[in-house]
Amino acid sequence: MAQAYLGYRDGDADTDYGAFFDPEMAALPDHVVTALQHGPQADQVLLEFDRAAMLLDEGYQPTETGYGWLRTGGFQVSVRTDMPGVTPQMWQWWFGWHGSQTRRYKLWHPRAHASARWADGGGDGSYVGRTSLIEEYLGSAYAKAAIRFLEPAELGLAPAADEIAVCARLGSSQAPVDIGWFVHHVRPTPDGAEMRSRFWMGGPWITVRGVAGTADRLIRPIAARQLPDPRDLMVHCAQEMNHLAGFLPELHRRFS
Amino acid sequence: MAQAYLGYRDGDADTDYGAFFDPEMAALPDHVVTALQHGPQADQVLLEFDRAAMLLDEGYQPTETGYGWLRTGGFQVSVRTDMPGVTPQMWQWWFGWHGSQTRRYKLWHPRAHASARWADGGGDGSYVGRTSLIEEYLGSAYAKAAIRFLEPAELGLAPAADEIAVCARLGSSQAPVDIGWFVHHVRPTPDGAEMRSRFWMGGPWITVRGVAGTADRLIRPIAARQLPDPRDLMVHCAQEMNHLAGFLPELHRRFS
Numbered sequence: 001m002a003q004a005y006l007g008y009r010d011g012d013a014d015t016d017y018g019a020f021f022d023p024e025m026a027a028l029p030d031h032v033v034t035a036l037q038h039g040p041q042a043d044q045v046l047l048e049f050d051r052a053a054m055l056l057d058e059g060y061q062p063t064e065t066g067y068g069w070l071r072t073g074g075f076q077v078s079v080r081t082d083m084p085g086v087t088p089q090m091w092q093w094w095f096g097w098h099g100s101q102t103r104r105y106k107l108w109h110p111r112a113h114a115s116a117r118w119a120d121g122g123g124d125g126s127y128v129g130r131t132s133l134i135e136e137y138l139g140s141a142y143a144k145a146a147i148r149f150l151e152p153a154e155l156g157l158a159p160a161a162d163e164i165a166v167c168a169r170l171g172s173s174q175a176p177v178d179i180g181w182f183v184h185h186v187r188p189t190p191d192g193a194e195m196r197s198r199f200w201m202g203g204p205w206i207t208v209r210g211v212a213g214t215a216d217r218l219i220r221p222i223a224a225r226q227l228p229d230p231r232d233l234m235v236h237c238a239q240e241m242n243h244l245a246g247f248l249p250e251l252h253r254r255f256s
Numbered sequence: 257m258a259q260a261y262l263g264y265r266d267g268d269a270d271t272d273y274g275a276f277f278d279p280e281m282a283a284l285p286d287h288v289v290t291a292l293q294h295g296p297q298a299d300q301v302l303l304e305f306d307r308a309a310m311l312l313d314e315g316y317q318p319t320e321t322g323y324g325w326l327r328t329g330g331f332q333v334s335v336r337t338d339m340p341g342v343t344p345q346m347w348q349w350w351f352g353w354h355g356s357q358t359r360r361y362k363l364w365h366p367r368a369h370a371s372a373r374w375a376d377g378g379g380d381g382s383y384v385g386r387t388s389l390i391e392e393y394l395g396s397a398y399a400k401a402a403i404r405f406l407e408p409a410e411l412g413l414a415p416a417a418d419e420i421a422v423c424a425r426l427g428s429s430q431a432p433v434d435i436g437w438f439v440h441h442v443r444p445t446p447d448g449a450e451m452r453s454r455f456w457m458g459g460p461w462i463t464v465r466g467v468a469g470t471a472d473r474l475i476r477p478i479a480a481r482q483l484p485d486p487r488d489l490m491v492h493c494a495q496e497m498n499h500l501a502g503f504l505p506e507l508h509r510r511f512s
Contacts, residue, residue, distance in 0.1 A: 037289055041393075
């Protein structure tokens with residue numbers, strides 16, 4: 001396989017969707033800037049992993065955008081993204097469409113996404129139950145990750161018919177070690193949709209694949225070195241979701 | 257004693273003042289955001305502990321809001337808070353009123369304050385000479401602290417009749433170790449008051465209670481681990497002072 005690289009090079013834009021590649025990303029939404037200024041939050045105002053299903057409750061949580069370190073180890077990151085003109089179903093389509101082509105994956109975060117393919121080698125149309133092998137930057141750190149998409153029910157989530165919850169186990173593609181979980185909940189709003197992302201990383205969520213329980217004292221410090229800075233993860237998520245939402249309606253209309 | 261927790265739960269709001277609990281905190285004032293962006297400052301533009309009395313001089317100091325690491329060890333944090341409609345005397349009342357009830361203490365920083373009581377077990381009316389035992393988050397770090405309020409004269413401060421200076425020695429409530437000092441100077445302005453907070457933490461200010469001189473090489477590294485990130489301390493102070501100032505005039509009118 002060719003070496004992964006950032007951005008579009010010769011011929012990369014020669015696809016039906018190539019014109020959607022836009023290396024200029026918008027500034028962070030104001031509420032994300034505010035969360036960066038506030039810095040780490042108390043763990044008691046962050047959503048507990050064991051209560052992930054509460055994300056689907058009506059209204060908003062104490063921390064919709066922010067991050068914090070947890071007394072039990074690891075950290076939690078939350079991001080809310082406003083998406084005028086977008087529907088939850090467009091995101092359902094996107095997760096089943098982008099993963100088979102690096103050039104599609106790069107549309108999402110043109111400054112950080114380097115490579116994407118499905119572990120099963122297959123094409124478009126679905127994502128639940130499949131593993132996306134990606135290479136991307138989180139801040140300045142380069143990650144080779146395996147994202148195993150799950151049924152929401154595996155995290156106890158039962159989204160309503162007009163909502164979606166993209167759930168995944170996140171780990172390394174180079175070693176059989178998982179390091180976190182995430183949920184992207186997308187629900188309708190009066191003028192489109194909003195995505196509410198939650199990540200739980202490190203600490204008790206570092207496990208060796210196929211081995212029950214939290215990884216032992218040998219594995220955890222090594223795996224912890226693979227973890228992004230929670231601040232960088234918050235920025236990355238806010239950027240990519242905001243960026244794609246800007247042209248997702250048109251992309252979906254043309255290619256779904 | 258019951259386990260401390262953040263926020264109001266069943267019955268917590270059933271007090272005369274419960275309606276003042278507001279979990280929504282305003283965004284940081286612009287001058288605090290600017291200070292965060294500027295990051296750590298040169299120690300020569302930060303107020304020296306030995307010159308704390310200069311805080312009471314007219315005008316403003318080179319760093320009214322900001323933080324920095326000191327060449328002598330430890331760090332210094334400064335925050336200025338504008339308080340329209342507030343008087344210094346309202347803060348004098350607040351410091352003697354809030355410390356006997358956790359539910360009052362939580363009004364001040366609803367996302368970070370978990371518990372408060374006086375070490376002497378007593379009630380309202382004064383704070384100088386008393387020790388407030390608190391539990392709070394500074395960023396994501398949970399602290400169990402003992403705040404011993406002092407006469408301003410103990411730091412060489414002689415506030416004018418229409419000003420106050422809340423001075424304290426800050427330490428652990430779990431071990432006989434102190435880690436810092438602070439002063440909140442409140443003076444009148446044309447439209448209310450302004451608070452000018454100064455913290456000196458770590459380094460030479462880590463001492464074993466009742467033992468003269470800076471703590472030895474055994475204690476200091478352990479105590480240093482209890483120190484907050486100066487950035488988190490600046491955000492916390494700016495948030496709590498700004499938040500309470502929003503309803504302190506009405507609270508004072510009703511309960512003083």
